[in-house]
């Protein structure tokens with residue numbers, strides 16, 4: 297399996313695959329963040345999370361087309377505009393869905409599972425009707441396609457770096473929002489005890505709606521990043537949702553640091569293994585490893601220690 | 605039907621509440637005056653917590669009205685009842701364990717969109733100021749009780765609901781709690797409804813005492829007229 301590679305070359309391969317995994321890692325972190333925020337806040341597992349990501353990808357696709365047609369001279373920066381639009385569109389749809397569907401089902405977790413699964417099918421069909429069943433690719437500006445040479449054999453892709461920086465900002469932003477800012481106190485109070493949060497005067501329904509929108513908006517940003525590594529199709533979100541669930545469970549659902557660490561572990565393990573093995577084999581090995589670790593630590597990697 | 609007196613701050617009429625199909629409270633009528641402390645005594649399972657939860661809106665009422673300063677709270681969700689002036693300290697305290705003491709108190713500030721914890725809260729509970737950076741879950745039972753009261757007071761209520769405040773608290777601290785509650789009433793002029801099983805504590809703070817049994821109010825006495833033996837009989841198992 298390793299035949300033909302010297303130790304030095306192996307090191308470079310690991311490093312390169314590691315960097316190549318940056319975008320995948322970022323997509324996973326963003327997806328898992330959104331999913332975990334929604335689950336932690338209202339105990340809803342959003343089966344349509346992958347479709348919110350794909351919505352962001354389509355928004356990015358449309359933005360790139362708009363720039364090519366009307367603002368070709370500014371094409372170099374379209375991606376940043378697309379990220380903002382993807383967040384707004386996916387977030388707005390998320391708030392609408394929460395208002396129309398989810399809030400009626402809070403007391404029935406199984407029903408929210410079914411309802412959001414149904415929603416994912418509906419969204420896929422809507423995408424198919426609007427954009428067609430074929431995959432669409434998004435062009436990136438030349439400067440983002442380049443790479444930085446670190447040594448002769450190690451290169452870092454620029455788009456990977458950009459997405460990585462963006463993800464870092466968003467993760468820090470979410471952390472500050474939830475743990476340092478006033479609004480996050482309401483979120484944590486509702487997470488800890490919904491009925492009691494209402495009884496100290498917190499409008500729990502409003503907090504729910506905004507949180508759901510926030511989680512979906514972050515999935516939309518993941519979709520923007522996703523356009524750099526995959527082609528967008530109505531069902532592409534399905535490929536990512538399982539891994540995202542895995543990451544959230546592995547990380548320990550309530551822990552931000554755990555989510556990031558487990559996204560890193562899983563995406564890096566996959567992209568490194570994929571160099572040597574087929575993609576599906578790599579996925580199987582990662583899955584087995586996660587199962588093994590969860591058998592030892594069923595509560596996930598990170599848990600908060602506090603007396604109840 | 606009880607006629608509302610001018611001074612009544614809270615007037616409950618024909619209140620019925622329960623869980624699912626089963627009704628626990630069968631048509632309660634009572635009033636609470638401004639700056640009055642009313643203690644509701646009753647044995648385990650008589651419906652004290654059910655009453656508190658239906659007053660704050662954690663469980664919907666099946667009938668009757670709850671008027672605070674003339675406004676019926678019945679159709680409102682909890683947070684709007686808090687905005688109207690009701691505050692709740694639940695049995696078991698239910699502070700937010702992973703949040704710091706300070707953050708716990710600050711959760712009570714959102715309803716009136718204020719930013720700062722009023723300094724007199726810390727004057728009332730100096731321990732909480734010392735411990736403000738600790739997680740609420742790491743406090744002792746008595747400290748958690750103080751925190752739950754401070755959190756409720758942060759909403760600047762006119763009526764404070766306390767569900768079995770002495771439960772799980774050492775006797776020495778119970779006396780201090782009684783003093784604190786009377787002080788809160790005297791300083792802020794707020795009304796207090798407390799449920800209780802400990803008769804000595806109830807006698808210590810009550811202006812008026814109601815006995816709840818089987819979801820009905822079966823006895824009522826002003827503090828001066830309370831016959832300890834009668835009430836004790838209701839509390840005996």
Ligand SMILES: Nc1ncnc2c1ncn2[C@@H]1O[C@H](COP(=O)(O)OP(=O)(O)OP(=O)(O)O)[C@@H](O)[C@H]1O
Nearest residue numbers: 623628646647648649650651652653654655695768
């Ligand atoms: N969540 C619930 N679902 C169904 N029935 C309940 C529920 N909570 C309480 N009950 C029932 O309602 C009745 C009144 O209970 P409640 O908790 O109000 O009593 P309590 O006077 O507060 O008692 P305690 O002193 O033990 O706290 C009891 O018969 C109890 O079994």
Ligand SMILES: [Mg+2]
Nearest residue numbers: 652653695768
């Ligand atoms: Mg009780």
